[in-house]
Amino acid sequence: MASETDMRTKAVPDTAFATVPAHAPADHPEIAQGRTGVLMIALGTPDAPTYWATRRYLAEFLSDPRVIEVPRLLWLPILHGPILTFRSARSARAYASIWNEDPYESPLRTITRAQAEKMQDRMGDTVHVTWAFRYGQPSIETGLQALREKGCDRILLFALYPHYSATTSASSYDKAFEVLGRMRWQPAVRTMPPYHDADFFIEALASSVRATTAGLDWQPERIIASYHSIPQAYWDKGDPYPCQCKKTSRLLQQALGLEDGVLMTTYQSRVGPTKWVGPYTDESVEALAADGIKRILLLAPAFSADCLETLEELSIELREDFLAAGGTHFAYAPCLNDTDPGMDVLERLVRRELSGWVPSGS
Numbered sequence: 018m019a020s021e022t023d024m025r026t027k028a029v030p031d032t033a034f035a036t037v038p039a040h041a042p043a044d045h046p047e048i049a050q051g052r053t054g055v056l057m058i059a060l061g062t063p064d065a066p067t068y069w070a071t072r073r074y075l076a077e078f079l080s081d082p083r084v085i086e087v088p089r090l091l092w093l094p095i096l097h098g099p100i101l102t103f104r105s106a107r108s109a110r111a112y113a114s115i116w117n118e119d120p121y122e123s124p125l126r127t128i129t130r131a132q133a134e135k136m137q138d139r140m141g142d143t144v145h146v147t148w149a150f151r152y153g154q155p156s157i158e159t160g161l162q163a164l165r166e167k168g169c170d171r172i173l174l175f176a177l178y179p180h181y182s183a184t185t186s187a188s189s190y191d192k193a194f195e196v197l198g199r200m201r202w203q204p205a206v207r208t209m210p211p212y213h214d215a216d217f218f219i220e221a222l223a224s225s226v227r228a229t230t231a232g233l234d235w236q237p238e239r240i241i242a243s244y245h246s247i248p249q250a251y252w253d254k255g256d257p258y259p260c261q262c263k264k265t266s267r268l269l270q271q272a273l274g275l276e277d278g279v280l281m282t283t284y285q286s287r288v289g290p291t292k293w294v295g296p297y298t299d300e301s302v303e304a305l306a307a308d309g310i311k312r313i314l315l316l317a318p319a320f321s322a323d324c325l326e327t328l329e330e331l332s333i334e335l336r337e338d339f340l341a342a343g344g345t346h347f348a349y350a351p352c353l354n355d356t357d358p359g360m361d362v363l364e365r366l367v368r369r370e371l372s373g374w375v376p377s378g379s
C-alpha cells in the first residue's frame with residue numbers, strides 16, 4: 018500500500034502549503050494532491066426556457082425536502098400532478114422573457130460562470146475555482162469531482178447567498194456532503210458562513226444604490242430592499258433568514274444615512290397558498306402607490322446574481338404594477354453580480370475563509 022510520502026504528484030505550485038512528496042517509486046501511479054479548491058454554488062436554472070426543461074429543473078428543485086417540508090408520500094403525487102404541469106408552463110414563459118441570446122442561456126448561468134472565472138483570475142494558481150448549481154447542470158457532484166481530479170484535497174464550498182437559510186445554503190451544503198459521503202478519499206472541507214452583515218458587503222450594496230441613484234434625473238422617495246421570502250413556518254421553526262435580512266437592511270440604512278421609513282424591507286417570490294414571511298413586495302409597492310408615493314428604487318440584497326426573480330419579477334412585473342397603480346418613476350439597482358465591487362466582496366470572503374490553507378497575500 019502506498020504511504021503518504023511515496024505518492025508522486027502532478028505539477029503542484031511550490032507554496033508552503035503544497036505537499037510535494039519525494040522518493041516515489043517509478044511504477045507508482047501519479048496522484049494529484051496538495052491543491053486547494055473553491056466550489057462556488059448557485060441555486061440553478063433550467064437548461065432552456067421550455068416547458069420540459071423547466072419541468073425537469075422544477076422537479077429536482079421542488080423535490081428537495083429542505084425546500085418543501087411536506088411528507089414525501091403526500092407531496093410527490095401533488096408535485097408530479099398539477100404543480101409541475103401548471104408551474105412549468107408559467108415559469109418557462111417567464112424564463113423566455115429574460116433568456117440571454119448569446120450564449121443562449123439563463124442570466125444566472127452567465128453571471129455565475131463569470132463570477133467563477135473572475136475568481137480564478139483573482140486567486141491565480143494558488144487555488145482551483147469552479148462552479149456548480151444546486152439544481153440542474155453543472156451539478157455539485159461534477160464540480161467536486163473536477164476539483165478532486167485537479168488534486169484539491171482542501172475544498173471551500175461557497176454557496177452564493179449572503180443570508181443563511183436552510184432552503185438555500187444548508188441545502189447546497191447537504192448536497193455536497195451527500196456527494197462526499199460516496200467518496201472513498203474525501204477532501205478536507207470548509208463552508209462559507211453567512212455574510213449579510215459584513216461591512217464590505219454592506220458598503221458594496223450602499224455604493225450600488227448610490228451609483229444607481231446618481232444615474233437618475235429624479236430622487237427616489239422610498240428605497241425598497243426586496244428579499245426572496247421563505248414560508249412563515251420555516252422562520253417559526255428557527256430559520257434565521259428573515260432576521261439576517263432585517264439586519265442587512267438596518268446596516269444599509271445606516272450606511273446610506275437614511276432617515277427611518279425611507280428604506281423598507283419587503284419579501285418577494287412566494288409560492289403556493291401558505292403564509293410566507295412578509296410584508297410582500299408586490300402588496301407593499303401597490304400600497305405605496307395608493308399612498309401617493311411616485312418614485313421608488315428597488316434592490317435585491319439576497320441575490321448574488323440577477324436571475325428570474327429580479328429581472329422578471331422585479332424589473333419587469335413589479336415595475337409594470339407600480340406604474341399601473343399610479344407610480345411615475347421606478348428604478349432597479351442590479352445585483353452585485355460579477356462587477357468589480359461585487360467580485361471584491363466575493364474575493365474577500367474567499368481569502369478570509371481560505372486562511373491557513375493558502376498563504377495570505379497570494
Ligand SMILES: C=CC1=C(C)c2cc3[nH]c(cc4nc(cc5[nH]c(cc1n2)c(C)c5CCC(=O)O)C(CCC(=O)O)=C4C)c(C)c3C=C
Pocket residue numbers: 060061062063075078084085104108123125178182184185245246247248258286288319320323324325326
Ligand atoms: C417553493 C419554495 C421555495 C423556497 C423556500 C425558495 C427559497 C429561496 N429561493 C432563493 C433564490 C432563488 N429562487 C429562484 C427561483 C425559484 N424559487 C422557487 C421556490 C422557492 N424558493 C421556485 C419555484 C423558483 C423557480 C422559478 C419559479 O418557478 O418561480 C431563483 C432564480 C433561479 C433562476 O434560474 O433565475 C433564485 C436565485 C432564495 C434566496 C431563497 C430563500 C432564502
Ligand SMILES: [Fe+2]
Pocket residue numbers: 245286
Ligand atoms: Fe426561490
Ligand SMILES: [Fe+2]
Pocket residue numbers: 286325326330
Ligand atoms: Fe418568482
